[in-house]
Amino acid sequence: MEIFRLFNFLTLTQLKPLFSYLHGALFLPISPQPKVQNMEEWTRIDIDKFRARFEDLWSSYEDLFYSSGYTLWERRKSRSYEQVPPNKNPRAPDGFSYAMSTEADKPWVSTSTKLHAARTKDNRDVVIVLLSDGVRGISATRSLEIVGRGLNAALFNNHTLPVLEWLRQDNLVFGVFPMVGRWYDLPWFGSIGNILEFMGQIIEGVAFLHEHHIAHRDLFFSNFVSSWRSENEIPGGSDALFRTRYYIIDFEFAVCFAPDADPETRVVTGPPVSFDVYERPAPPEMRKTAPYCPFKADVWQLGCAFLETFGHIEDIPLVIELLMQMRNSDPAKRPTVQEALDTLNQFRSSISSDVIRVCVERPDEALIEEEDYGYRVV
Numbered sequence: 326m327e328i329f330r331l332f333n334f335l336t337l338t339q340l341k342p343l344f345s346y347l348h349g350a351l352f353l354p355i356s357p358q359p360k361v362q363n364m365e366e367w368t369r370i371d372i373d374k375f376r377a378r379f380e381d382l383w384s385s386y387e388d389l390f391y392s393s394g395y396t397l398w399e400r401r402k403s404r405s406y407e408q409v410p411p412n413k414n415p416r417a418p419d420g421f422s423y424a425m426s427t428e429a430d431k432p433w434v435s436t437s438t439k440l441h442a443a444r445t446k447d448n449r450d451v452v453i454v455l456l457s458d459g460v461r462g463i464s465a466t467r468s469l470e471i472v473g474r475g476l477n478a479a480l481f482n483n484h485t486l487p488v489l490e491w492l493r494q495d496n497l498v499f500g501v502f503p504m505v506g507r508w509y510d511l512p513w514f515g516s517i518g519n520i521l522e523f524m525g526q527i528i529e530g531v532a533f534l535h536e537h538h539i540a541h542r543d544l545f546f547s548n549f550v551s552s553w554r555s556e557n558e559i560p561g562g563s564d565a566l567f568r569t570r571y572y573i574i575d576f577e578f579a580v581c582f583a584p585d586a587d588p589e590t591r592v593v594t595g596p597p598v599s600f601d602v603y604e605r606p607a608p609p610e611m612r613k614t615a616p617y618c619p620f621k622a623d624v625w626q627l628g629c630a631f632l633e634t635f636g637h638i639e640d641i642p643l644v645i646e647l648l649m650q651m652r653n654s655d656p657a658k659r660p661t662v663q664e665a666l667d668t669l670n671q672f673r674s675s676i677s678s679d680v681i682r683v684c685v686e687r688p689d690e691a692l693i694e695e696e697d698y699g700y701r702v703v
Contacts, residue, residue, distance in 0.1 A: 360385045362495050364458045368438055383441050389494045390443060390453065395501070397453075398433060398442035407432040408442045410450070417448040421503035421570075424554035433504065442504065450504040451489060459496035465576040466491075466498055468539045473500075477537070484530025486550065486572040505572060506554040508547045518681035520635055521644070521673050523549075526571040528666045531623055534573075535662050538586070540619035542578040542597050544626040545605060546634070550574055580619055592616035609654050621656040624665065628652035640683050643672050 361367050361382055383397055390397060398408035409432050410416070416430065433442040439455040457466045469488050471477065478487040492499040514520045527549055534541055541548075552570040578597035582590075594616050596603040608625035610617035628651025636645060647668050653659050660668065 360495065362458065362497060364439075364455065364461045367455060367458075379438055382438060386494060386497070386499075389492055389499075393490070393492055394446050395443040395451065395453065396446075398444065401432060406434045406436055408435060409433075410442075410444055412444070412448075414448045416450050417445075419449045419503055422505040422552045422554050424506075434507065443501075452502045452504050453492070454500045454502060455497060456500045457498040459498075462498070462577065464579055464581050466500070468534075468576045468579045468581045469500060471537055471581065472534060472539065480533070482529050483533045484526055484571060484573050485534070486574045502574075504554075506551045508550055510554060511546070511549070511551060512553070512555065513687040515684060516681065517638070517640055517676075517683045517685055520638070520685060521641075521669070521676075521681075522569070523571055524631055524635075524644075525666070525669055525673065527573065528627060528662060528669060530571070530573045531627060532662045532666050535620050535623070538582040538584055538591070539576075540580050540593075540623050541573065541576065542580065542593075542619055542622065542626075543575060543605065544573075544623055545630045548573060548575045591618065591620070593619045608656070610656055618656060620662070621659055624651050624659045624662050625653075625656075627662070627665075628659075638685055640680055640685075641672075644669065647672075 367382060380400060387397060396411045399411055401407040401409050410430070433450075433452075435441060441453050443451050443453050445451065456462045456469070469485070472483055472485045473488040477483055478485070486502050486505065488500045488502060490501040492501060514523055527544075531541065531544065550572050552572075580593055594614065596607060596611050600607075600612075606626070606629050608622050611622060628648045632645070632648045632652060635641075636648070638645070647660075647665060651659055651665055
């Protein structure tokens with residue numbers, strides 16, 4: 326009788342916290358409701374002003390991540406953008422990135438509601454990215470399926486950050502990517518050799534995209550990342566025993582054409598999004614109403630990003646001339662990205678070791694504006 330009285334006393338409301346605790350401790354995290362199922366509403370949340378809402382967005386799909394073997398990183402309470410690992414275990418090596426021991430466990434910073442750090446059961450760190458809601462982002466997932474998955478993902482001349490896994494629930498598609506250095510972690514390159522290596526890898530990666538009929542449409546520094554997770558220069562510089570791998574990310578604005586499509590039909594019109602939102606430098610044809618070639622626009626964007634950052638270097642006039650051609654206002658006078666790569670590689674093969682080792686000082690902090698598409702000398 327005492328047992329029955331006790332049971333009657335513990336109402337369902339009183340037992341709910343206990344059930345929630347046991348469920349979270351023994352099984353899967355309980356997902357808050359309702360879930361946001363479209364990207365427009367998801368991306369409208371301001372992380373800084375609505376921290377709790379941002380956390381709710383991701384927590385509502387935590388059961389999907391957990392059942393797939395991923396535990397979300399935790400937000401550092403004092404700083405809304407910083408996330409820290411969910412446990413004290415050291416990060417397991419994954420072959421995609423490396424860092425100095427003093428920086429191996431630094432927080433991961435997210436300034437977008439579409440990105441969240443996570444850790445696998447075997448302590449590899451990844452970034453989960455919301456890519457599509459079935460209406461928006463379809464071209465991005467299609468492009469990444471071609472160049473970020475399967476055999477293509479392992480090719481040496483493909484610099485797309487690979488997709489480790491797709492996660493799907495409701496109408497949302499998430500991509501799981503290896504955690505590498507962020508664009509704002511890119512150290513200053515230090516020497517002409519390092520600059521040419523960086524430019525060569527990025528142009529090579531874009532050539533691979535174009536070969537597979539994909540135009541990126543957002544080729545600026547905020548979408549270039551590296552295997553080196555540090556703001557410090559790579560030990561050894563040009564003489565380093567390991568080669569930094571540079572990757573291209575963020576296919577939100579990408580367009581993907583069928584391999585058998587008529588080249589005359591591989592065109593787009595206007596900016597990827599309204600100019601009220603699209604704050605990138607834009608080639609002249611993007612500001613007109615006529616259809617234009619997105620591949621030529623990619624070349625313009627690369628020339629723009631590299632000139633803004635490296636245009637002050639006097640020791641590589643032939644490279645600067647190439648970048649000027651890439652940024653020509655007339656699309657017909659721009660080289661293709663493959664022609665640009667061939668020209669750059671020809672220059673690299675003929676340059677002397679003395680020039681390769683020339684140190685390049687980062688422009689004085691007082692003379693530059695750091696922007697997401699490069700370092701602009703002012």
